[in-house]
Amino acid sequence: MPLTAEARTRGRQEAARKRRLAQAVRVLTAEQLQALHLEDADDIEALIRAKKRRFAHGASGEVDPATWREGTRLLVSLGGDFKVRDLQQRVRQLERVLRTYEQQARATTRGLPARSA
Numbered sequence: 001m002p003l004t005a006e007a008r009t010r011g012r013q014e015a016a017r018k019r020r021l022a023q024a025v026r027v028l029t030a031e032q033l034q035a036l037h038l039e040d041a042d043d044i045e046a047l048i049r050a051k052k053r054r055f056a057h058g059a060s061g062e063v064d065p066a067t068w069r070e071g072t073r074l075l076v077s078l079g080g081d082f083k084v085r086d087l088q089q090r091v092r093q094l095e096r097v098l099r100t101y102e103q104q105a106r107a108t109t110r111g112l113p114a115r116s117a
Contacts (some may be wrong), residue, residue: 032062054072054075055072
């Protein structure tokens with residue numbers, strides 16, 4: 001009984017999947033992860049240095065391409081997180097300044113001298 005084109009395609013796909021699963025996955029060792037200094041990457045400049053080190057691991061083939069891609073996605077998302085954190089700090093600072101102005105305006109309308117902050 002000859003195989004249909006669909007059955008051949010499924011067979012090729014299954015064989016390719018088995019070959020892919022049989023390959024060893026290369027991940028970073030604990031020492032390599034520590035060398036990235038991710039715990040110190042709390043600003044954009046430190047994150048850029050970590051990205052450069054991460055790129056070297058991927059370009060040299062030390063890590064599996066899928067592992068490298070996922071790690072890179074994580075580092076890219078951290079950049080947005082830093083921006084959000086910095087904006088939240090700026091909003092809090094501006095809110096404090098606004099409260100001070102409002103207090104001064106209330107004191108002025110009551111005829112009281114404004115308190116210094």
